[in-house]
Amino acid sequence: MPDTEPSDDMQETPAQRRARRAQFLRDLMEARELRDRVQPRRARAARMRQQMRMRTFRW
Numbered sequence: 005m006p007d008t009e010p011s012d013d014m015q016e017t018p019a020q021r022r023a024r025r026a027q028f029l030r031d032l033m034e035a036r037e038l039r040d041r042v043q044p045r046r047a048r049a050a051r052m053r054q055q056m057r058m059r060t061f062r063w
Contacts, residue, residue: 040047
């Protein structure tokens with residue numbers, strides 16, 4: 005398995021970093037969607053908490 009950390013002599017380009025970050029965010033969203041399908045009650049409670057947080061947030 006290759007190292008995920010870039011070494012000193014092989015710096016990661018910004019384009020590579022963006023691509024890696026985009027893949028990570030896609031995987032994260034997929035995992036969240038799967039968890040929401042598996043645990044609908046917990047997902048609903050989390051949505052309600054987030055809505056309450058947004059309602060009480062002051063700019």
